[in-house]
Amino acid sequence: MLTLPELGLYFSFLMFLVGLAGVMFRKNILFMMLSVEILLNAANLAFVSASRLTNTMDGQVVMFFVMAVAACEAAVGLALIISLYRTKASIEVDDLKALRG
Amino acid sequence: MNLVMLSFIVMGVAAVLLSGVMITRRWPVSAAMVLISVMTLLAGMFGLLDAHFAAVSQIIVYAGAIMVVFVFVIMLLNLPPEELRYGGVTVGEMILSAAGVAVALVLGTKVGQGYLSVGIEELGILKSENSLALHRPLFGPDQNVKNVAATMFVEYLWAFELISFLIIAAMIGSVVIAKKRSAENANAA
Amino acid sequence: MDASTSAVVQFLNNNIGLVAGIGKIAIALVIALQVAPIMVWVERRQAAFIQRRIGPNRVGIFGFKLFGLGQPLADTIKLLFKEDFVPKHVNKFFYILAPIIPAVMGLVAIQGIPLGKEIVVAGHTIGLQPVNLNAGFLFLFAMSALGVYGVALAGWSSNNKYALLGGLRASAQMISYELAMGLALLPMVFIYGTLDLQTMIAAQSETFGILPKWGIFLSPVSFVIFVVTMFAETNRLPFDLAEGEAELVAGFLVEYGSMRWSLFFLGEYAMMFTLSALTTCVFLGGYEIPWLPHAELVALLTPVFTAEPATWVAALIGLGVLIAKVAIFMFLFVQVRFTLPRFRYDQLMRVGWVYMLPVALGNLVLMAVIVALLRLT
Numbered sequence: 001m002l003t004l005p006e007l008g009l010y011f012s013f014l015m016f017l018v019g020l021a022g023v024m025f026r027k028n029i030l031f032m033m034l035s036v037e038i039l040l041n042a043a044n045l046a047f048v049s050a051s052r053l054t055n056t057m058d059g060q061v062v063m064f065f066v067m068a069v070a071a072c073e074a075a076v077g078l079a080l081i082i083s084l085y086r087t088k089a090s091i092e093v094d095d096l097k098a099l100r101g
Numbered sequence: 102m103n104l105v106m107l108s109f110i111v112m113g114v115a116a117v118l119l120s121g122v123m124i125t126r127r128w129p130v131s132a133a134m135v136l137i138s139v140m141t142l143l144a145g146m147f148g149l150l151d152a153h154f155a156a157v158s159q160i161i162v163y164a165g166a167i168m169v170v171f172v173f174v175i176m177l178l179n180l181p182p183e184e185l186r187y188g189g190v191t192v193g194e195m196i197l198s199a200a201g202v203a204v205a206l207v208l209g210t211k212v213g214q215g216y217l218s219v220g221i222e223e224l225g226i227l228k229s230e231n232s233l234a235l236h237r238p239l240f241g242p243d244q245n246v247k248n249v250a251a252t253m254f255v256e257y258l259w260a261f262e263l264i265s266f267l268i269i270a271a272m273i274g275s276v277v278i279a280k281k282r283s284a285e286n287a288n289a290a
Numbered sequence: 291m292d293a294s295t296s297a298v299v300q301f302l303n304n305n306i307g308l309v310a311g312i313g314k315i316a317i318a319l320v321i322a323l324q325v326a327p328i329m330v331w332v333e334r335r336q337a338a339f340i341q342r343r344i345g346p347n348r349v350g351i352f353g354f355k356l357f358g359l360g361q362p363l364a365d366t367i368k369l370l371f372k373e374d375f376v377p378k379h380v381n382k383f384f385y386i387l388a389p390i391i392p393a394v395m396g397l398v399a400i401q402g403i404p405l406g407k408e409i410v411v412a413g414h415t416i417g418l419q420p421v422n423l424n425a426g427f428l429f430l431f432a433m434s435a436l437g438v439y440g441v442a443l444a445g446w447s448s449n450n451k452y453a454l455l456g457g458l459r460a461s462a463q464m465i466s467y468e469l470a471m472g473l474a475l476l477p478m479v480f481i482y483g484t485l486d487l488q489t490m491i492a493a494q495s496e497t498f499g500i501l502p503k504w505g506i507f508l509s510p511v512s513f514v515i516f517v518v519t520m521f522a523e524t525n526r527l528p529f530d531l532a533e534g535e536a537e538l539v540a541g542f543l544v545e546y547g548s549m550r551w552s553l554f555f556l557g558e559y560a561m562m563f564t565l566s567a568l569t570t571c572v573f574l575g576g577y578e579i580p581w582l583p584h585a586e587l588v589a590l591l592t593p594v595f596t597a598e599p600a601t602w603v604a605a606l607i608g609l610g611v612l613i614a615k616v617a618i619f620m621f622l623f624v625q626v627r628f629t630l631p632r633f634r635y636d637q638l639m640r641v642g643w644v645y646m647l648p649v650a651l652g653n654l655v656l657m658a659v660i661v662a663l664l665r666l667t
Contacts (some may be wrong), residue, residue, distance in 0.1 A: 004109055004150060011113035011146075015120050015139075017202060022124030024198060030129050030175065034136055037167070038120045041143055044159070052150045057252040060155050064253065067162050068264045072271035074167045078174045079275035085178050130384070130446055137439065144432075148423075157425040157432050165435025166465060172442050173461045176454060246425055246485055 008049030015042035029084070029091045033077050040070045109149045116142040127182040129175045133168060140164045154246045306414045314420040315401055321613075322400040326552075326559040327362030333624050334361070340628045372548035377448075380545060384447035389550045392440035392557025399433035400560060403567040404487050405612065406577050406605040407584045410598045418605060419488060426485030430568055431472065434523060434561060438464040440554070441525065441532055441542050448545035456541025459635065460525065460532035466642035467522035467529075473650035474515040477657035478505050478572050487568075491576035495583035502580045505573035511653040513573045515646055517619075520565045522642070524558055527627040531635055566619035567612065574615050577608035584608065 002010075019042060022035025044063045051059025085091055119139045126132035140163045147156035253261055302309055331346065335357070338345025349360035376382060406418035423429050438461055445457015482490045496503040506513045522529040533541040543551060570576055578584060584604065591600035633641065 004106060007106075007109060007113065008146065008150060011117060013206070014117045016205075018117060018120040018124060020198070020202070022120075024194070026124060028129075030180070031124065031126075031132060034129075034132050034171070035124055037136060037163075037171075038123065038139065041140060041163070044155075045143055045146065048147050048150055048152045048155050051152065057248045058256075060152050060249050061253045061257050063155055064158065064249070065257075065260060065264055067158065068268060071162065071167055072267055074170055075271050075275040076278065078170055079279040082174060082177070082279050091178075091180075128381075130443075134384070134439070134443070137436075141436075153423045153425045154428075157423065157428040160432035161428065161435050165432065165438075165468070169435075169438060169442070169461050169465050172439070172446075173458065173465075176442065176446050176458050176461070179454065 003053075005049040005053040008045055008052070012042045012045035012049065015045065027093050029077075029081055029093060032093070033074070033081075036073065037070065040066055040073075105149055109146060112142045112146050112149070116146070129180050129182075130172065133171050133175060137164050137168050140168070152245065154249050303412070303414075306411070306416070310411075310414075310416045311420070314405070314416075314418065318400050318403070318405065318420050319397055321405075322397050322560040322563060323556070325563045326556045327366060329559045329562075329620060329624075330365060330555070331359060331362050332620070333627070336621075336624045337628050340625075366552075369549055369552045374549065375547055377545050379449045381447040381449060384443050385545070386550075388440050388444035388447055389546065389553035389557075390440075391443065392437045392561070393553045394557075395433045395437040395440070396557040396560025396564065399430050399437075399564045400567070402427060402429040402433070402487075403564060404491065404571060404576060406608040407488070407491075409601045409605045412598075417488070418608075422486070422488070427475075427487055427568060427572070428485060430564060431468075434565065435464075435468060437557065437561060440557065444546065444554070445532075445542040448542070450544055452538045452540075453542050453544045456532040456538050456543075460542065463522060463525075463529065463531065463638060463642070466639060467519045467646070470515055470642065470646035470650045471519035471523060473647070473654055474512045474519065475572065476654050477509045477512050477661075480658065480661055481505070481508055487571045487576070491571055491578055492584075494575040495578045497581060502575060504575050504580075509653065509657055511649065512657075513569075515650050515653070516569060516573070517622075519646065520569065520619075521623070521626065522638075524562045524565060524623075526558075526562070526623055528630040528633050529638060530632065531638060536632070562620065562623055563616060566616045566623075569619060570612060570615040576615075577612040579607070579611055 016039055019035045019038030022038060023032050026032055026035065044066055047059040047063040047066065049059070051057060051063075081091055084096070088095055116139050119135050119142070123132050123135040123139065126135065140159060144156045144159040144164070147153075147159055335345040335347075337343075345358070346361040347358035349358055349364045350356060351360050351363075376385060401420040402423075404417075404419040408415050408417045410416075421429060441460040442457045445453045445455070445460065448454070478490070479485055482493050484490060490505075494502065494504050501507055521527075525532055531541075532538075533543060538544075543554060546554070579587065587607065588600050588604045591603050594600070595603055
């Protein structure tokens with residue numbers, strides 16, 4: 001019988017897979033960023049579960065840092081999306097081929 | 102199988118399924134809303150894991166701030182629904198990612214579980230000379246906020262300060278990126 | 291008969307926590323649901339007095355008019371029996387979901403408010419805070435943060451330019467003012483050294499000199515910032531740019547009617563009540579009568595009633611005091627609504643980021659230094 005935090009680790013693994021699939025298959029930057037949020041959330045779940053499993057607080061502190069990094073990522077990423085949409089009128093990754101010549 | 106375990110499993114399954122739903126949405130707003138419900142479910146799971154502060158900050162920071170920015174941008178751009186196209190991923194990429202998943206699985210189940218079940222005491226971290234580490238607070242449902250703070254502001258103080266620099270940099274960066282276009286347009290006009 | 295009653299008593303004894311929990315949540319729900327109808331009447335009457343009109347004073351029940359207190363009942367019946375109309379061009383799922391979110395969040399958030407200290411029933415001590423997480427009042431913040439999605443979704447799903455603008459404005463405004471709101475409360479957290487509202491209220495029952503040791507006297511700047519941001523968080527005038535009748539017709543409410551429309555108001559008033567109650571608990575001593583701590587009140591009442599009923603009476607008095615203190619803020623909400631004009635949107639953003647945030651930060655640093663110096667000595 002699995003304990004609660006072990007179950008949490010498995011759920012976080014499954015969520016990470018789903019998020020990874022989202023990043024790989026979607027071609028819209030907005031959806032890719034939303035999928036990255038799923039990845040970060042899955043990592044958070046793993047951190048909190050590990051914190052409970054090892055009976056220490058480190059996991060929860062690191063989870064807080066992950067959240068701060070996610071906030072930065074969202075701020076910069078969304079600013080980039082707005083900027084891109086203004087110049088290209090599209091946020092599909094396939095339309096962003098300027099560097100390929 | 103007690104009530105806590107049961108609700109944890111229900112929430113976990115729902116969170117995984119809803120993230121699957123999220124990545125197949127056509128409307129960005131629907132996807133954002135589904136993601137918010139995933140985050141709320143995760144907050145509930147954190148609560149069941151006795152991490153009350155993590156649960157509350159998950160809702161305040163993630164669902165209440167980061168996702169509001171997402172929704173704001175989605176509404177600002179007012180994007181049309183996107184056609185789903187599952188092309189564009191080659192067989193090689195599929196194989197590589199499958200290999201990555203396999204590696205992650207092995208690491209997660211064998212090495213990670215081994216490390217985690219050994220516990221931090223047996224790895225000798227607690228026996229180090231560091232006097233701060235001797236007073237490191239342990240996990241407990243009571244005083245959760247206090248314990249998080251005691252760990253964050255003693256052991257992880259430098260990480261905390263560096264994160265604050267990162268946030269300031271991101272803030273300035275996003276303002277610069279989002280503003281630049283309109284300034285250039287104004288010059289051109 | 292005897293066996294069945296003893297079985298019931300035994301069940302209650304064994305599950306006192308569960309029964310008490312459900313009871314507390316039910317009481318808080320009843321309070322939250324009563325706020326909207328009563329406040330609608332108060333708002334209309336007060337507006338009428340400010341504008342030298344009479345306001346609704348006709349509706350009565352069986353000839354008892356009571357200054358028109360039957361008006362909310364009539365309004366509710368009217369709203370319930372109106373046609374439930376869903377426009378054709380909306381995104382149906384989110385259109386129906388949107389009004390539910392603020393209403394639910396308002397009703398859930400109120401569960402974090404301590405309605406009284408504790409009562410003793412048959413030897414069991416029951417705390418009177420429906421939900422008491424370790425993270426304390428952050429629970430309220432979390433729920434009020436989720437409430438904004440109702441407005442944003444309503445704006446987006448209505449498929450209407452005015453509504454979309456309203457939703458956009460609301461989400462930007464919420465984020466801006468939530469920051470200052472959190473920073474205003476932080477000094478109180480480290481002054482009291484806790485996030486738990488019950489402990490905060492207990493700390494405020496002390497006095498220094500003739501003043502009660504209320505948060506408003508310990509950190510007045512925090513109080514002012516918190517009250518201002520409270521108006522912004524609940525989308526009330528002068529911060530109700532999401533509605534803005536003059537420029538956006540009615541903003542996110544444009545496409546809504548009948549019961550769905552009133553659900554938004556249910557949520558708004560419940561959130562007003564909850565945030566006012568939070569202010570009361572953090573800055574004005576919560577359910578405590580000034581200069582009379584709860585323990586002394588119980589000691590005063592014990593000779594009159596017996597030991598256990600005394601705690602019940604004390605809890606009732608405490609609830610009355612809490613509601614009286616909240617009523618002051620509700621009065622303020624209405625008074626401000628009909629006194630101040632609405633901000634322009636750039637003014638709103640400037641007030642939030644250029645005045646509120648730096649003042650809150652400065653206050654935070656100042657209070658931190660003072661508290662640290664006091665702890666050293």
